[in-house]
Amino acid sequence: MKPLRTVSAPAIAIDMPNVDTDQIIPARFLRKPRRPGYHLYLFHDIRRAKDGSMDPAFPLNQESAKGAEILVADRAFACGSSREGAVYALVDQGFRVVIAPSFGDIFASNSVKNGLLALVLPEATVRSLLDQLKARPGATISLDLEAKTLTSPDGKTIPFDVDAYVRETLLAGRDDITLTLEHAAAIDASLSRMASETPWLMPTKA
Numbered sequence: 594m595k596p597l598r599t600v601s602a603p604a605i606a607i608d609m610p611n612v613d614t615d616q617i618i619p620a621r622f623l624r625k626p627r628r629p630g631y632h633l634y635l636f637h638d639i640r641r642a643k644d645g646s647m648d649p650a651f652p653l654n655q656e657s658a659k660g661a662e663i664l665v666a667d668r669a670f671a672c673g674s675s676r677e678g679a680v681y682a683l684v685d686q687g688f689r690v691v692i693a694p695s696f697g698d699i700f701a702s703n704s705v706k707n708g709l710l711a712l713v714l715p716e717a718t719v720r721s722l723l724d725q726l727k728a729r730p731g732a733t734i735s736l737d738l739e740a741k742t743l744t745s746p747d748g749k750t751i752p753f754d755v756d757a758y759v760r761e762t763l764l765a766g767r768d769d770i771t772l773t774l775e776h777a778a779a780i781d782a783s784l785s786r787m788a789s790e791t792p793w794l795m796p797t798k799a
Contacts, residue, residue, distance in 0.1 A: 594707070594766045594767065595708055596764060596765060596766035597690075597708060597738055597764065598737075598764055599736065599737050599738065599739075600663060600690055600735065601733060601734075601735035601744075602660060602661065602662035602663055603658070603659070603662070603663075603731040603732070603733060604661060604662075604663035604664065604665055604722075604731070604732060604733070604734040604746075605652045605653060605655075605657070605658045605661045605663075605664055605665070605730065605731065606652055606664075606665045606666075606722070606723045606726035606730075607636075607652060607653075607664060607665070607667070607670075608666075608667055608723045608727065609666070609667055610668050610669060611667075611668070611669045611672055612666060612669075612670050613671070613672050613673030613697075614671050614673045614674055614675070614676045614678075614679040614700065615673060615674065616636065616638070616639050617635065617636060617679040617682060617683070618631070618676065618678045618679050618681075619637055619638055620674075620676070622634040623676055623678045627681060629685060630685065631678065631681040631682045631685040632685035632686035632687075634682050635653070635682035635683065635685075635686050636651070636653055640653055640654055652730065653686075655730060655731075656731075657730035657731030659731075660687070661687065661688070661731065662688055662689045662690065663690045663691075663692065663736070664688050664690070664691045664692070665691075665692045665722045665723055665726055665734075666691060666692065666693040666719075667693065667694070667723070668693060668695050668716065668719075669693075669696070669697070670691065670693040670695070670696050670697070670700075671691075671700035671701075671711075672696075672697040672700075673697060675699040675700075675703075677706075677707070679700060680700065680703045680706075680709055681707065683709060684707050684708065684709055688709065689708070689709065690709070690710045690712055690736055691704070691709065691711050692712045692719060693712075693713065693714075693719060694713065694714065694715065694716040695713060696711050705758075705759045705762055708766065710736075710738065710755070710759070710763055712736075712743075712753060712755065714743075714753060718751060721745070722734070725746045725747055729746055732746035738755070738760060738763060738764060741753055741760075
């Protein structure tokens with residue numbers, strides 16, 4: 594997993610409360626195997642007009658969204674059912690950070706496992722960021738995860754707090770597999786002890 598230390602990139606605003614995971618990626622696309630290309634399903638239905646064409650008013654369809662790595666959203670972003678595909682779609686689109694006043698709990702947990710920072714900021718702060726991005730679509734936001742600071746489009750430095758485990762995991766680019774391998778010696782020792790002391794608990798070889 595790619596470490597996340599600093600990001601300075603264009604940002605886009607999704608100024609809609611309660612955007613649920615089905616709006617982020619409709620359920621019919623979740624049968625797709627995990628491989629590059631999930632970005633094709635990101636906001637698939639809500640970014641389109643009734644005739645199926647891309648809605649030019651939707652932020653992700655605009656020229657200013659090119660190269661965006663930060664998404665600023667309203668409260669309760671990614672609420673609703675648990676689906677890791679919502680995170681896949683955002684990551685494959687190129688987003689490294691999503692900022693909102695609140696998130697669906699399971700989404701936040703899935704995010705860190707895939708190198709995406711779900712950053713909670715006060716509602717007034719997020720409202721200011723949303724307003725700035727609507728006035729200047731694609732404006733740059735800079736984030737320093739080590740220093741725990743964010744620089745808004747108007748140049749203000751905003752300190753933030755983040756869970757220590759989330760911060761260290763993203764800084765190191767440590768996914769679940771990497772975390773398990775870090776404890777490989779202890780796991781091997783435990784298995785050897787089980788084989789010696791309680792062999793009946795060990796799986797049989799085919």
